[in-house]
Amino acid sequence: MEVEVDEKELTAAGAELFSDGRHGVRIHGWEIETRKRSILNSSTHKLELWEKKLETCHMPEMIFGDSCLVLKHVESGTTIHFNAFDALIGWKKEALPLVEVPAAAKWKFRCKPSELAILDYDYTFTTPYGGSETITLDEDNHEGGEGSKETCILHWEDCKEKFDVVALAYKEPILFYDEVVLYEDGLADNGVSLLTVKVKVMPSGWFVLLRFWLRVDGVLMRLRDTRMHCPFENNVYPTILRESCWREATFKALAAKGYPTEAAAYNDPSIISQRLPVVMKKTQKLKNEIQPQTDEGCKVIFCHKQTRKRLSDGARKKIVRDFNITDLPDEIFSNILSCLSVKDAARVCLSRKAWLECWTLSKNLCFSSDMSGYSSLDDETKENMRNGYTRLVSDAISKCRLREIVKFHICFDLDSSHKSNIDDWLQFADQHKVRNLVLELIRPFNPSIVNYSFPKITGESLQVLVLENVDLDGEMFQCVSCFKGLEQLSVKRANGLTHISMCGSLVCLKSLVVRCCYNLEKIEICDLPRLAFFEFEGRSVCLDLQRVPKLVKVSLLGSDPEFFGFYFKQLVPCLAQIRKLKIENSLSCLISEDENAVFRVPQFPKLERLKLLISADDKSVLLQLASFLDACPRMRKLWLKVRFLEMGTKLLHAQGRVHNSLKKVKVNGFSDCQAAVDIIRFIQETAVKLESLQIDPVAIWGEKQF
Numbered sequence: 001m002e003v004e005v006d007e008k009e010l011t012a013a014g015a016e017l018f019s020d021g022r023h024g025v026r027i028h029g030w031e032i033e034t035r036k037r038s039i040l041n042s043s044t045h046k047l048e049l050w051e052k053k054l055e056t057c058h059m060p061e062m063i064f065g066d067s068c069l070v071l072k073h074v075e076s077g078t079t080i081h082f083n084a085f086d087a088l089i090g091w092k093k094e095a096l097p098l099v100e101v102p103a104a105a106k107w108k109f110r111c112k113p114s115e116l117a118i119l120d121y122d123y124t125f126t127t128p129y130g131g132s133e134t135i136t137l138d139e140d141n142h143e144g145g146e147g148s149k150e151t152c153i154l155h156w157e158d159c160k161e162k163f164d165v166v167a168l169a170y171k172e173p174i175l176f177y178d179e180v181v182l183y184e185d186g187l188a189d190n191g192v193s194l195l196t197v198k199v200k201v202m203p204s205g206w207f208v209l210l211r212f213w214l215r216v217d218g219v220l221m222r223l224r225d226t227r228m229h230c231p232f233e234n235n236v237y238p239t240i241l242r243e244s245c246w247r248e249a250t251f252k253a254l255a256a257k258g259y260p261t262e263a264a265a266y267n268d269p270s271i272i273s274q275r276l277p278v279v280m281k282k283t284q285k286l287k288n289e290i291q292p293q294t295d296e297g298c299k300v301i302f303c304h305k306q307t308r309k310r311l312s313d314g315a316r317k318k319i320v321r322d323f324n325i326t327d328l329p330d331e332i333f334s335n336i337l338s339c340l341s342v343k344d345a346a347r348v349c350l351s352r353k354a355w356l357e358c359w360t361l362s363k364n365l366c367f368s369s370d371m372s373g374y375s376s377l378d379d380e381t382k383e384n385m386r387n388g389y390t391r392l393v394s395d396a397i398s399k400c401r402l403r404e405i406v407k408f409h410i411c412f413d414l415d416s417s418h419k420s421n422i423d424d425w426l427q428f429a430d431q432h433k434v435r436n437l438v439l440e441l442i443r444p445f446n447p448s449i450v451n452y453s454f455p456k457i458t459g460e461s462l463q464v465l466v467l468e469n470v471d472l473d474g475e476m477f478q479c480v481s482c483f484k485g486l487e488q489l490s491v492k493r494a495n496g497l498t499h500i501s502m503c504g505s506l507v508c509l510k511s512l513v514v515r516c517c518y519n520l521e522k523i524e525i526c527d528l529p530r531l532a533f534f535e536f537e538g539r540s541v542c543l544d545l546q547r548v549p550k551l552v553k554v555s556l557l558g559s560d561p562e563f564f565g566f567y568f569k570q571l572v573p574c575l576a577q578i579r580k581l582k583i584e585n586s587l588s589c590l591i592s593e594d595e596n597a598v599f600r601v602p603q604f605p606k607l608e609r610l611k612l613l614i615s616a617d618d619k620s621v622l623l624q625l626a627s628f629l630d631a632c633p634r635m636r637k638l639w640l641k642v643r644f645l646e647m648g649t650k651l652l653h654a655q656g657r658v659h660n661s662l663k664k665v666k667v668n669g670f671s672d673c674q675a676a677v678d679i680i681r682f683i684q685e686t687a688v689k690l691e692s693l694q695i696d697p698v699a700i701w702g703e704k705q706f
Helices: 005-012 046-053 084-094 165-169 250-256 269-275 305-312 329-335 342-350 377-398 416-431 474-481 563-570 621-631 674-686
Strands: 016-017 023-027 030-035 068-073 076-085 132-134 148-156 176-185 191-202 205-216 218-233 241-250 278-292 300-301 322-323 364-367 407-412 438-440 465-468 488-490 499-503 511-515 523-525 533-535 542-546 553-557 579-582 609-615 637-643 664-668 692-698
Touching: 005 016, 023 176, 030 176, 030 191, 046 084, 068 176, 068 205, 076 084, 076 205, 076 511, 132 148, 148 191, 148 523, 218 250, 218 269, 241 364, 342 499, 364 377, 377 407, 377 416, 416 438, 474 499, 542 563, 609 621, 621 637, 621 674, 637 674, 664 674, 674 692
Parallel strands: 364 407, 407 438, 438 465, 465 488, 488 511, 499 523, 511 533, 523 542, 533 553, 553 579, 579 609, 609 637, 637 664, 664 692
Antiparallel strands: 016 023, 023 030, 030 068, 068 076, 076 132, 148 278, 176 191, 191 205, 205 218, 218 241, 241 278, 300 322
């Protein structure tokens, strides 16, 4: 909905639009702003950070992570804001029971296993979120420090007050209107899950509608509306009412009342909201509680467990030790700060004068940066941001007061033009005995850009080294791999790397990851007594693995048609010891010209866990699966990521066989088609001791979930 604003109406109401490039309005002490940004994707570190904080890899298809609505009352600092991350926190905590789609009936077969788990999370992303509230005081409007004796705390309190319907129905000019989408999911073409927030500003006040709309076709409709209203008054603290209403009904219940059952009839939640019965409704009022704040700071009270027991028994003596947190030794305080990023540690230290320099004691120097929207910026802005980032890092490490650093993380768009700065940072890491060094130089694909080249350092204290878009040749790679104590090495997009040779007991590596080094021709690894994990992604190269007795986990990712037929032959010396194998590539290369003649997968006698990417539109997929099951007699866990390019493929039948060890299977990317159902039926018929089968329509997988 587009709203044309009359300048005369704005002036008459005492309002003005922002003139600094922001989208919003300033009126009666309120600053109301909307931000609309692009969808988060896998290339941004923010999505990975969200998954880590939420402890899940399941996310809506479209998350507008940087989009938000912010309403700030300048005088009191009262701020109401709406964002996707806080909404997903609510979804994760509430964890509603699963909603079963009609296709689920096809997944439940009468044969084993007796316990069939379709999903292990609420895929509808239903959230009880009703907005976020904080106190944000500007330095110009609030003098903190020693002069501050009070702290304001916001909370919502149930009340009997109702919205003034008559006042809201009164026709007023709209001074500002906008709608922000926070996240959306298509439920694998089984409906819609949508969270939006709308704001409307009138001369008398503002009104917000936060709406979560869910339609699972043929099953359920759910509507959660949160309305907020604030009249413009001359009070120090604004009066804000919030009404939350939860409506829900099944298609079956609506059909019984004579309403249509077609999903197309329920595209607009505003039209059919009154047809849905109310599950819960309440009204709340925002309260501002003033609490005194002393100069003593934060006190921590320690009471020994046995002391508490004696006190509960009525002992006369009470042993309690209390002290100010600022009295903690530097070593302990630095350990606390090391759990935070550099930016968060600096913010904590700004809260008290005595802590202003304490952030320099942090053992984790993680200079990660939000890169969302970066690619759309002009070249001049990008260069200014790069220069600002290099100044920030250089200034921060110059103030570091510790001799040893646990982690040093660089993540930004840098290249060879910043060589002097990066060389200084790596010299700092070498001198301060950094154990975990991550150098992620995120660069857009551009053949004319010259990557930064890794210099010679001692690396005596390094245990983990991660390099991305950092060039190093075969000689430098061998030098790096021989760092005393280095256990994990990951190299990604090293364009100058053509040959890898690691031999001899001097190499202490336990994990080696080589990804997207497209000029690489040969990998030679032999006589590495500690190497336990090897991952390779890229084009087919000559791979020579000899005498790596502890290598038990291998991951192969590639796109060449002959990829796995080629690598299976080169892995022969290690096949008998591999326990975990991940293969992410189309397996159609395992089928010869005769559709019924399958490439015989070599035997993996000790393999226990297998991850496979399969194409459900490939009619030979069951033959491929059967070949792997025959080759892995001790496999206990199988994880399949199913890919669909065409629907309606009729799969070739695989001859009856029995697998006596397979107990757990997870299928990602499941779809409601006959080919997918045939895959599930084949697994159930083959794995006679199957205990758990998880089916998830989301086509992603992660290392920690299986």
